[in-house]
Amino acid sequence: MYLHHVAAYLPEAVVTNAHFTRLNGLADEWIVERTGIQERRKAAPSENANTMAVAATRAVLAAAPAFAPGSVDLIVVGTYTPHDTIFTAAHAVQRDLGVNEIPTVSISSACSSLLNAVEIVEGYFAMGKATRAVVVVSEHNTAYNNEEDTMAGHLWGDGAAALLISKDRIGPDDLHIAQVITGGAAPVGKADEAVTLKPVEKGIVMPFGRDVFQQACLYMARVTQTLLDQHHLAAADLTYLIPHQANLRISKNVVKQLGLDPAQAVSNIERLGNTGCAGAAIGLAEIWDTLKAGNKIIITVFGGGYSYGAMLLEK
Structure with a gap:
């Protein structure tokens, strides 16, 4: 698609x-x-x-x-x-x-x-x-x-x-969605209480930010590497990595684990804060006009609960 x-x-x-x-x-x-x-x-x-x-x-x-x-x-x-x-x-x-x-x-x-x-x-x-x-x-x-x-x-x-x-290509500038991987990691760590939103209680709270940090770094790097391996790609083959925009330190940690050049990472958290599930998609919109034939992009995400995923896009 x-x-x-x-x-x-x-x-x-x-x-x-x-x-x-x-x-x-x-x-x-x-x-x-x-x-x-x-x-x-x-x-x-x-x-x-x-x-x-x-x-x-x-x-x-x-x-x-x-x-x-x-x-x-x-x-x-x-x-x-x-x-x-x-x-x-x-x-x-x-x-x-x-x-x-x-x-x-x-x-x-x-x-x-x-x-x-x-x-x-x-x-x-x-x-x-x-x-x-x-x-x-x-x-x-x-x-x-x-x-x-x-x-x-x-x-x-x-x-x-x-x-x-x-489902089918519409125009020459379409990105091929080569693969999507998602998963849940609810049995891991403090997934049941690390980040919660109970509208009738306190709203969004994050009492165990360290656990979120550790699991996000682990799973975002792991699922991205899985995509790279399955498509026989090296980190240097990526044009951009767009991580979930939760914390700049998480993004930098994932980039370091994967051996990427920091310039390959897309970031908007400095200007927008944590925009939840919209953050990575906003990042893709921000670089859309820079994409060229042959570019490869991976979006990698992690959410409270816990849940994670990665998607490979090819120009």
């Missing part, structure tokens, strides 16, 4: 580290040293996971006239920060497109939902139930985040991205 185009949507409001210094005394240098984050985006009061998903979908379709909205026969949206658990972000995208009676799926697999969504599309395509899909990842972290939480309150940002995926 093929990735025809990708586009992102980011809220306008920017929240710098100075906000958290005023709020709870966390120094800018302390936040940057531990996370790499300098600023993040925050959705407006009128925005939510549904509206951002719709905005990202409109943006990607506007940039890809060969992918007519009426040809969409599958919608899959990932988010762990829903605006509505019944009229989901997937339904909001479908309603905005005006395409009726097609499979419309919402999923949540924490920050790895992007690749789980792509894998769902792969299954629908294989069964002959769809040929053109819209995949959207949208996170409204600030709707759930407790900014006064000095452990994790400064990590989160809002944003969304949308991908157009087809």
